[in-house]
Amino acid sequence: MKDGVNGVALGVFIFFFLAVTVIGFMAARWRKAENEASLDEWGLGGRSFGTWVTWFLLGGDLYTAYTFVAVPAAIYAAGAAGFFAVPYTILVYPLIFTFLPRLWSVSHKHGYVTTSDFVRGRFGSKGLSLAVAVTGILATMPYIALQLVGIQAVLDVMGVGGGENTHWFVKDLPLLIAFAVLAAYTYSSGLRAPALIAFVKDGLIYLVIAVAIIYIPIKLGGFDNIFAAAQEKFAGPPGGKPTGALAPGVNGQWGYATLALGSALALFMYPHSITATLSSRSRDVIRRNTTILPLYSLMLGLLALLGFMAIAAGVKVDNFQLAIPQLFENMFPDWFAGVAFAAIGIGALVPAAIMSIAAANLFTRNIYKDFLKPDATAAQETRVSKLVSLLVKVGALAFVLTMDKTVAINFQLLGGIWILQTMPALVGGLFTRWFHRWALLAGWAVGMVYGTAAAYGVAGPTQAHFGGSSKEIPGIGEIGYIGLTAFVLNVVVTLVLTLVLNAVKAPAGTDETSPGDYTADADDLAAPGVKKELPPVTAGAPGGH
Numbered sequence: 162m163k164d165g166v167n168g169v170a171l172g173v174f175i176f177f178f179l180a181v182t183v184i185g186f187m188a189a190r191w192r193k194a195e196n197e198a199s200l201d202e203w204g205l206g207g208r209s210f211g212t213w214v215t216w217f218l219l220g221g222d223l224y225t226a227y228t229f230v231a232v233p234a235a236i237y238a239a240g241a242a243g244f245f246a247v248p249y250t251i252l253v254y255p256l257i258f259t260f261l262p263r264l265w266s267v268s269h270k271h272g273y274v275t276t277s278d279f280v281r282g283r284f285g286s287k288g289l290s291l292a293v294a295v296t297g298i299l300a301t302m303p304y305i306a307l308q309l310v311g312i313q314a315v316l317d318v319m320g321v322g323g324g325e326n327t328h329w330f331v332k333d334l335p336l337l338i339a340f341a342v343l344a345a346y347t348y349s350s351g352l353r354a355p356a357l358i359a360f361v362k363d364g365l366i367y368l369v370i371a372v373a374i375i376y377i378p379i380k381l382g383g384f385d386n387i388f389a390a391a392q393e394k395f396a397g398p399p400g401g402k403p404t405g406a407l408a409p410g411v412n413g414q415w416g417y418a419t420l421a422l423g424s425a426l427a428l429f430m431y432p433h434s435i436t437a438t439l440s441s442r443s444r445d446v447i448r449r450n451t452t453i454l455p456l457y458s459l460m461l462g463l464l465a466l467l468g469f470m471a472i473a474a475g476v477k478v479d480n481f482q483l484a485i486p487q488l489f490e491n492m493f494p495d496w497f498a499g500v501a502f503a504a505i506g507i508g509a510l511v512p513a514a515i516m517s518i519a520a521a522n523l524f525t526r527n528i529y530k531d532f533l534k535p536d537a538t539a540a541q542e543t544r545v546s547k548l549v550s551l552l553v554k555v556g557a558l559a560f561v562l563t564m565d566k567t568v569a570i571n572f573q574l575l576g577g578i579w580i581l582q583t584m585p586a587l588v589g590g591l592f593t594r595w596f597h598r599w600a601l602l603a604g605w606a607v608g609m610v611y612g613t614a615a616a617y618g619v620a621g622p623t624q625a626h627f628g629g630s631s632k633e634i635p636g637i638g639e640i641g642y643i644g645l646t647a648f649v650l651n652v653v654v655t656l657v658l659t660l661v662l663n664a665v666k667a668p669a670g671t672d673e674t675s676p677g678d679y680t681a682d683a684d685d686l687a688a689p690g691v692k693k694e695l696p697p698v699t700a701g702a703p704g705g706h
Contacts, residue, residue, distance in 0.1 A: 387469050
């Protein structure tokens with residue numbers, strides 16, 4: 162590790178940071194609408210983004226700074242088990258091809274801004290809608306915090322902020338400045354800011370990965386040497402216990418498979434994924450993106466190999482999250498290390514902005530408007546959402562500055578378990594009205610309670626609780642992803658209670674959607690939020706689906 166501040170790398174980092182700051186504020190004038198005082202404009206970019214803007218926005222949204230840092234860090238620490246992120250990002254795209262176009266159509270037709278808007282309209286249940294909204298906000302908060310952790314990791318490696326004995330304000334001042342700039346241009350430009358910045362972010366990431374995957378192996382003597390060094394490290398000392406493996410062992414296959422599948426099911430349940438999706442201008446944009454987004458999975462596979470390279474390069478860090486920034490610091494010329502650090506830093510700003518907007522939209526539409534001020538105007542909704550987006554960022558910043566980083570990581574793992582429990586209401590509701598609203602709420606509650614309790618009982622190397630996301634699967638005896646087990650319990654409870662409640666003819670609520678809403682394209686629709694006069698379709702009505 163180099164001593165002091167890396168001035169050249171820091172200068173390059175600041176240049177790119179200032180460039181995206183200017184772009185962020187300029188985005189307010191990009192495709193400027195006549196009426197900006199609406200969540201459609203501020204929170205969804207006017208629902209006007211085409212294929213390439215949506216591709217960069219979703220890529221910037223899903224492949225975050227934490228992905229850039231954490232995936233190869235997991236491989237650096239434990240070996241190929243960290244590759245689970247690659248199959249899950251491959252699995253996810255066929256899944257979303259089946260339901261995202263339907264969600265886009267019904268949301269565009271009825272002016273839905275959030276998943277909770279759809280759940281309320283589909284099942285006629287504010288309680289179920291509130292459960293989905295609260296889950297989304299809880300799952301998003303630690304995710305935003307981890308983006309700030311990514312920025313902090315880069316600043317630490319560049320030597321910014323001083324040592325451990327430096328006053329906390331001086332040490333955290335660079336992060337505070339980055340947060341203030343992010344908050345300012347998000348407040349000003351809404352979703353348009355991260356949409357434009359995503360072009361810079363993804364371009365830098367592709368450049369850095371392309372250079373790293375060629376340049377670093379050449380300096381290390383080729384991939385044979387890299388894999389040999391990794392194998393030696395994971396084998397452990399002679400007679401000692403292995404610390405990892407180049408390929409998952411038989412005992413780890415259930416954990417690997419369930420984590421990959423559960424993560425794939427959960428990814429597009431996150432509010433920020435849906436926010437980016439609903440900003441698209443047509444169903445075809447969504448379909449095309451499901452076919453070209455896997456290019457990011459190719460990048461992720463190459464990115465993961467950096468974990469092995471860090472081992473071969475002799476990188477030694479106490480905090481595994483610093484492994485890849487330190488690899489760049491050690492291997493690249495200072496000026497290109499600055500480019501790599503800028504890619505990670507900007508890779509944190511884009512998703513953090515989208516996540517804060519998504520969480521704010523959930524609060525505004527499904528808590529403030531539904532329960533506190535039902536007669537709120539579009540301008541009031543927009544103002545509240547802007548303010549809440551600031552509060553969300555402040556909360557995430559406080560989380561990072563006051564808690565150990567492992568706590569943020571563990572809460573993000575818990576967030577994945579939680580958000581998966583909203584899938585039966587959201588995806589199930591897109592295809593059928595058969596599920597009963599009370600059964601869905603009960604299934605959600607069971608999944609949340611089991612998932613939280615099971616994760617609480619998992620000990621880690623540094624903490625007694627919330628130390629991981631895998632535990633023995635009841636009735637099977639294998640170690641598997643807690644979120645998927647909780648999801649199965651959720652579905653079983655929902656199915657059983659739906660049969661009972663439908664048999665006793667419990668009130669099913671009013672469905673404000675109709676079958677044609679789920680397949681309509683932009684040309685078939687009126688302006689977002691303008692509904693045609695259609696008779697409500699209830700659970701037992703002919704034509705319900």
